[in-house]
Amino acid sequence: NAGVMQNPRHLVRRRGQEARLRCSPMKGHSHVYWYRQLPEEGLKFMVYLQKENIIDESGMPKERFSAEFPKEGPSILRIQQVVRGDSAAYFCASSHGQGAYNEQFFGPGTRLTVL
Amino acid sequence: GQQLNQSPQSMFIQEGEDVSMNCTSSSIFNTWLWYKQDPGEGPVLLIALYKAGELTSNGRLTAQFGITRKDSFLNISASIPSDVGIYFCASSNAGGTSYGKLTFGQGTILTVHP
Numbered sequence: 516n517a518g519v520m521q522n523p524r525h526l527v528r529r530r531g532q533e534a535r536l537r538c539s540p541m542k543g544h545s546h547v548y549w550y551r552q553l554p555e556e557g558l559k560f561m562v563y564l565q566k567e568n569i570i571d572e573s574g575m576p577k578e579r580f581s582a583e584f585p586k587e588g589p590s591i592l593r594i595q596q597v598v599r600g601d602s603a604a605y606f607c608a609s610s611h612g613q614g615a616y617n618e619q620f621f622g623p624g625t626r627l628t629v630l
Numbered sequence: 631g632q633q634l635n636q637s638p639q640s641m642f643i644q645e646g647e648d649v650s651m652n653c654t655s656s657s658i659f660n661t662w663l664w665y666k667q668d669p670g671e672g673p674v675l676l677i678a679l680y681k682a683g684e685l686t687s688n689g690r691l692t693a694q695f696g697i698t699r700k701d702s703f704l705n706i707s708a709s710i711p712s713d714v715g716i717y718f719c720a721s722s723n724a725g726g727t728s729y730g731k732l733t734f735g736q737g738t739i740l741t742v743h744p
Contacts, residue, residue, distance in 0.1 A: 519672075548731060557636075557718055557734030558673070571731060606672050610730070617730065621672030 517542070519609050519622035527628045528597050536592040536625045540609030547590045548619060549575075549582060552604040564590060597629045636719050636735030643709055644743050651738045652703040653719035662695050662702040663720040663732070673718060677704070709742050716740070 520539040528534050540547050545566045550558040560574040564584040575582065579597075584590040594601055604626045608619035636653045643649060653662070661680055665673035677688050679695035679702060686693055692705045702719055719735040 550732075550734075555737075557634075557736050558720075558732070560731045560733070563731055574731075608672075618675055618678065619730070619732065621674070623670070623672050 519607060519620050521605075521607055521622035521625050523625060524623060525626050525628070527630065529630050530598055531596050534594040534597050534601070534627055536594075536605050536607075536627070537589040538592070538607035538609075538622060539589040540607075541620055544609035544611055544620075546610045546612060546617070547584050548608045548610075549590075549592050550606045550608065552606060552624070554603075558606060561592075594627075597627070599629050602627055602629045634719055634721060634733055634735040636738060638738060639736065640739040640741070642741045642743065645709060645711060647709055649706040649709055649713075649740060650703060651717060651719075652701060653721075653735045654701040655721065656700070658699040659721035659723055659733075660699065661722045661730075662693070663722075664691075664693050664702070664704045665718045665720060665734075667716045667718060667737075669715075673720075676717075706740075709740075711742050711744055714740055714742050 519541055522537050547564045549561040552558045562575045562582045563571040567586050579595045581593045604624045606621050606624045608621045610617040610619045634653050634655050663678050664676045666676055667673045677686050677693040682699045683697045684695045690707045695702055716737045716739050718737050720732040722730050722732050
């Protein structure tokens with residue numbers, strides 16, 4: 516059973532370009548969380564999605580950032596018009612259900628560098 | 631927003647020594663978790679704690695959920711070189727509107743000298 520997959524592992528963009536980060540959850544998982552990690556910091560929650568629905572986007576910047584988890588295919592975190600401050604590692608995690616007893620399994624992350 | 635204060639920030643120890651790190655919060659949580667992150671990878675769950683006062687072991691690792699529900703500690707006994715990495719505490723309040731989203735501490739960087 517493959518774990519959470521993220522691609523690309525590394526992404527380099529110039530200021531103003533768009534970044535698309537993909538996350539394929541573990542088989543059987545329908546809950547996806549996205550987190551951002553700045554250098555030498557802990558992970559910060561961005562958004563929580565279930566299939567086709569955004570449940571909680573309280574941690575996601577209101578502008579330029581969007582997320583989706585379509586019925587078919589991976590979850591996508593999209594950053595438009597990237598700026599240098601967007602440089603970070605972006606992790607997604609998936610779980611079987613929501614709540615404390617449903618462990619979140621993390622992917623290896625996408626490291627975004629904005630030049 | 632909710633924050634976790636994790637200490638120490640970094641530790642340099644000799645192989646075989648015991649290690650202790652802790653996390654505190656101004657808010658009450660009903661779940662405490664400890665993760666390890668290796669360079670270039672995502673966090674991996676080490677221990678999960680669901681009940682105030684709970685003491686749980688996983689091999690050489692022991693963690694406790696504070697009775698006040700505002701703190702937790704992680705102990706590693708007889709450290710070995712592969713214990714090197716960044717250790718994070720995390721907590722959540724499942725139920726209601728929190729949906730189990732995790733709040734992370736700042737991390738403890740552990741270096742083990744052979």
